[in-house]
Amino acid sequence: MKKSLLFTLLFSGSALAWQTPLFPKFIEIEPHLFQSKAELNKGIQPFQFKHQNQCFQPESAVKLNQTIQLIPCGETTGQLRLFRQGNYIAEIDLRSGKPEFRLSLEQSQTNDNVQTKTCPTWNGELLEIDVSAVFKEGDLIRDFYSGKTQTVQQGKVHFQPDAQSNGLLLLEKLYHSTTKNSEIFHWGNATVYFVITDRFHNGDPNNDNSYGRQKDGMEEIATFHGGDLKGLSEKLDYLQSLGVNALWISSPLEQMHGWVGGGTKGDFPHYAYHGYYHQDWTKIDANMGTEQDLKNLIEQAHKRGIRVIFDVVMNHTGYASLADMQEFGFGQFYLKGDELPQILGEKWTNWTPKTGQNWHSFNDYINFSDKKAWSTWWGKDWVRSDIGDYDSPKFDDLKMSLASLPDLKTEAESAVQLPVFFQHKDTNAKTLNNARVRDYLITWLTDWVRKYGVDGFRVDTAKHVEQTTWLQLKQSARQALQEWQQKHPNHFADDFWMTGEAWGHGVHKTAYFENGFDSMINFDFQEHAKNALNCFADIEPIYQEMRTKMQDFDVLSYLSSHDTKLFFHSDSQSDFDKQRTAASLLMLSPSAVQIFYGDESGRPFGATGSDPMQGTRSDMNWTDLTPNSQQSQLLQHWQKLGQFRKQHLAVGLGKHNTLKSDKYVAFTREYKNDKIMVIWAGNPQFKVK
Secondary structure, three states, X not given: OOOOHHHHHHHOOOXXXXXXXXXXXXXXXXXXXXXXXXXXXXXXXXXXEEEXXXXXXXXXXXXXXXXXXXXXXXXXXXXXXXXXXXXXXXXXXXXXXXXXXXXXXXXXXXXXXXXXOOOOEEOOOOEEEEOOXXXXXXXXXXXXXXXXXXEOEOOEEEEOOOHHHOOEEEEEEHHHHHOOHHHOOXXXXXXXXXXXXXXXXXXOHHXXXXXXXXXXXXXXXXXXXXXXXXXXXXXXXXXXXXXXXXXXXXXXXXXXXXXXXXXXXXXXXXXXXXXXOEEEEEEEXXXXXXXXXXXXXXXXXXXXXXXXXXEEOOOEOOOOOHHHHHHHOOOOEOOOOOHHHHHHOOOHHHOOOOOOOOOOHHHHHEXXXXXXXXXXXXXXXXXXXXXXXXXXXXXXOOOOOHHHOOEEOOOOOOOOOOOHHHHHOXXXXXXXXXXXXXXXHHHHHHHHHHHHOOOEEEEOOHHHXXXXXXXXXXXXXXXXXXXXXXXXXXXXXXXXXXXXXXXXXXXXXXXXXXXXXXXXXXXXXXXXXXXXXXXXXXXXXXXXXXXXXXXXXXXXXXXXXOOOOOOOOOOOOOOHHHHHHHHHHHHOXXXXXXXXXXXXXXXXXXXXXXXXXXXXXXXXXXXXOOOOOHHHHHHHHHHHHXXXXXXXXXXXXXXXXXXXXXXXXXXXXXXXXXXXXXXXXXXXXXXXX
16 A cells, blocks of 8 residues: 555654754653653743754644644744743654654653652551541551551551562452442543453454464464453453442454555565454444454443443555455456466465565555556545545545555545445445435444444544544444433443543643543553652652543553553563562553453563554463462552452542551541541562562
8 A cells, every 4th residue: 555645754763863043952761752852941932843955843723741743834933932941851752653752851850859858668667657647546457468456546557568569459348348339330440451362362263264364374473362252251251350330442343354564664564463354333343253252242241340342443445455345346457368476376465576566566466546446446436545535634634544544535525336346245335315424434333332332432533533523423423322221220320431542631621521422541641650660659649640630531651562562561561579569550550441451460561563553462471370480479469459449449539648657658538428548568578479
């Protein structure tokens, strides 16, 4: 597939290619993430970037700690307005497929209290704790982590943190232990487990090579590995033990059947194992299983108090692979006569690079300019793409092409028929009367809610679809769930839930919350956790700030993700004490949290080739979870935190109050009648056995 101009610009340069007088030197701190530091004066200054003879500038006014897109320079010169002199950090982020910019002050300048001067230490002794601000005289208090209890006397209790807790105490009034978990669920306190289904657990090996998909015989970086819906069902008890009450699964819907070249070097074939290259929103992808498998997964999850969330994509379709071109009869080649079977073989998806070629080289045979041949694909009424006589992608968020993926025309007001190639495939799609592109997509997605009781959507690339469409999706999904609930009165009574991915969104209220979103993914937390990894006390002011801001909205915080990094890939993966600290940082965070599969088991980074994000999607490391292994001990820590969070709405929803003490770090959370107290004794000064 041809690359768009913007995509080529982004990935063909180095850190040195980004130039601006205010920040003279950018360093690549992670793949496709560039950073520069400079001392800047207060005032207004011109602000533009030069990149390979192209000019870019921020699309709007730069605000601290907020991500904005860099766009081609216009008639008006971009400006940077600073309200104080200081040491600033500039980041250019190319990981989402387009240039984005973020400006921040160095941490020591943003909040003098963020980093403690001296991190507390704990020598293993018993702690005397003043609990009078939370619990009453005579209350029976339990440390949830160790299971030990104490009665409040003269406003105090005495506890010794469990050796595996890294100095942590989770104090609760004991009667909470008898409360039914299913009765205290709230999306604002949810523990969401995000799993790329193909990489989790193989429940049915018979579907591993559906549509003629196959292994590449190399590192299997982006082939299908076998995980499926049956595999998820078999691991629901595991998720329940982790305190998970919402399961976010990669899209189970039908993806493009073949592969495209993977990585910037085309060094591996890339299938749609991750669920982001859709081909048919009305069918379950055969590698994932069947509709009956989906029905069973949702039913079994619901019995365990676990909601099920679909990852949904409405911005783009999948690429045109050789397998799909052959199967559905669209596209054209430069090859003539006997050249086609001679070069591509009888089964086109079996093509492999020859000497001097890579997995991108199959594109060289394809005539992307043939108007008639490509009209039988999606058609120009459905998508924009640099193919045939389709409308070309633009540079703005709503009409650009992410990584050269065909951009769905969700904004178009004209009615459309089904794509032509749907006439040649097994599909449940039907022509809708006077329906626009977005109407089809919304109908297809919400039909899964109406049919099986899907509880929520995680929205992919939210900023690349107009927000009115997201609002329409939410309203339709809510109605669909209500219809399903009427037929299943024993189902949860929750409203339909939507969270969204808008790259760089942090803890601030935006227009997304007025357009269907109950929550937005918090991209800031990963960095906050990294900064507090050596001292848990450093996260407490962040908790306070988050809770203060979130009076009427929620976020979804995470440590690791498939599009940023595994938290411990570059941060002492073998240091399991730090991994326990990271778990504590996340699981005690206000609002909802997301565990990325394997966070809890120390899942190692995988093979990447020339695409660094592929390593974040390695296979779940089940074989590491042997009795007494470090991974099993880490899992037990996550399970303690997850169960505590599940028992107490106050963790995610409660008012945060800092308690001062010279001997330990302490804070409380209170939500209605639920009260908890978290104590951190300090970094243990002894070896945990």
